[in-house]
Amino acid sequence: MATKPKLYYFKGRGPMESIRWLLAAAGVEFEEQFLETKEQYEKLQKNGCLLFGQVPLVEMDGMMLTQTRAILSYLAAKYNLYGKDLKERVRIDMYADGTLDLMLMIAVAPFKPTEEKKESLALAVTKARTRYLPVFEKILKDHQEDFLVGNKLSWADIQLLEAILMLEELDGSVLSDFPLLQTFKTKISNIPTIKKFLQPGSQRKPPPDSHYVSVVRDVLQF
Numbered sequence: 535m536a537t538k539p540k541l542y543y544f545k546g547r548g549p550m551e552s553i554r555w556l557l558a559a560a561g562v563e564f565e566e567q568f569l570e571t572k573e574q575y576e577k578l579q580k581n582g583c584l585l586f587g588q589v590p591l592v593e594m595d596g597m598m599l600t601q602t603r604a605i606l607s608y609l610a611a612k613y614n615l616y617g618k619d620l621k622e623r624v625r626i627d628m629y630a631d632g633t634l635d636l637m638l639m640i641a642v643a644p645f646k647p648t649e650e651k652k653e654s655l656a657l658a659v660t661k662a663r664t665r666y667l668p669v670f671e672k673i674l675k676d677h678q679e680d681f682l683v684g685n686k687l688s689w690a691d692i693q694l695l696e697a698i699l700m701l702e703e704l705d706g707s708v709l710s711d712f713p714l715l716q717t718f719k720t721k722i723s724n725i726p727t728i729k730k731f732l733q734p735g736s737q738r739k740p741p742p743d744s745h746y747v748s749v750v751r752d753v754l755q756f
Contacts, residue, residue, distance in 0.1 A: 537594075538562075538563050538564050538565050539557060539562065539564040539565070539592055539593065539594035540564065540565045540566070540567060540592070540593040540594070541553065541554070541564055541565070541566045541567070541590065541591075541592055541593075542566075542567045542569065542578065542583075542589055542590070542591040542592070542593070543566070543568070543569060543589050543590045543591070544568060544569050544570075544589075544746065544749055544750050544753070545566075545568040545570070545739070545746065545749070546739050546740075546742050546746035546749075546750070547641065547739045547740075547741070547742060548590070548641060548742075548750075549590055549602040549641070550589070550590040550602075551696070551738075551739055552602070552606060552634070552637070552693055552696060553590060553592060553602070553605055553606060553609065554731075554737055554738065554739070555692055555693070555696050555731065555738075556606060556609045556610065556613070556615065556689060556692055556693075557609060558727060558728070558730070558731035558736070558737065558738070559615070559687070559692045559725070559727050559728050559731070560609070560613035560615065560727070561727045562613065564737070566737065569589065569749075569753055570749060570753070571752075571753065572752065572753050572755065574753070575589075575753050575754070578591065583598045583600075584600055585598075585600045585601070586600065586601070588600060588601075590602055590605065592605050595612075603634075606630070606689065606693075607627075607689075609689075610626070610688070610689035615687065615688050615689045615692070616688065616689060617683055617684060617688060618684060618686075622683050622684055622688075625682075625683050625690070626682075626683050626688050626689055626690045629670070629673070629682055629683070629690035629693075629694065630689055630690050630693050632666060632669065633666070633690075633693045633694050633696070633697040634693070636658065636661065636662060636666050636697055636701075637693075637696070637697050637700060639654065639657070639658040639661070640655065640658050640700050640701075640704070641742075642654070643655050643658070644742045644746075644747050645747055645750075645751075655704055658701070658704070659701060659704050659705045659708060662697075662701050662708060663708065663711070666697075667708070667709070667711075667712050667715060668712075670682070670694060670712075670715060670718075671712045671714050671715055674714040674715065674718060675714055680718070680721055682694065687722075687725065691718075691722055692722070692728070694718070694722075695718075695719060695722045695723065695728070698715065698719050699719075703741055
């Protein structure tokens with residue numbers, strides 16, 4: 535029996551969360567090793583597991599994979615979530631990179647002082663409403679399909695849903711002006727593997743709290 539992918543990261547979202555989403559959507563079971571001490575992190579470094587000294591780290595297929603974007607593109611290709619040709623792939627890359635940019639704004643906010651955190655999260659919602667969500671609404675309108683690329687689930691769809699749900703945690707009305715994205719959210723959320731991942735008790739992580747921020751700071755020493 536094939537070994538399950540093993541994910542090395544903190545017990546929280548961060549850039550690993552999109553990797554969890556992609557594996558879950560593909561129906562792939564995975565194990566997690568949570569980093570809780572500086573010593574655990576240093577051991578991975580000393581063992582040569584961290585190519586550039588950074589996590590996320592994914593152990594699978596006889597490889598130690600680092601760099602979030604590389605891991606995501608590998609998983610998308612491996613599990614047939616990366617389009618049928620190069621033209622579809624580059625569109626998936628563009629859409630995924632856009633949502634990554636947006637999610638990064640939300641992900642880094644908890645590590646800022648309280649007032650800066652509030653400002654950053656408010657800015658993320660504003661940019662989502664004015665820059666990102668209008669783009670995806672237009673893509674769905676022009677494409678006239680249920681998915682962003684082709685007529686099949688791809689990495690871009692999964693990551694857009696992840697971004698939408700992150701935004702709704704900040705502002706429940708963020709999709710009020712985007713009817714096609716509302717329909718998209720409902721459809722993608724009901725894909726069986728994704729629906730399972732959205733249920734309580736799954737390996738999906740909650741929004742970052744003060745404990746998560748403290749552990750990350752202690753381990754990475756910043």
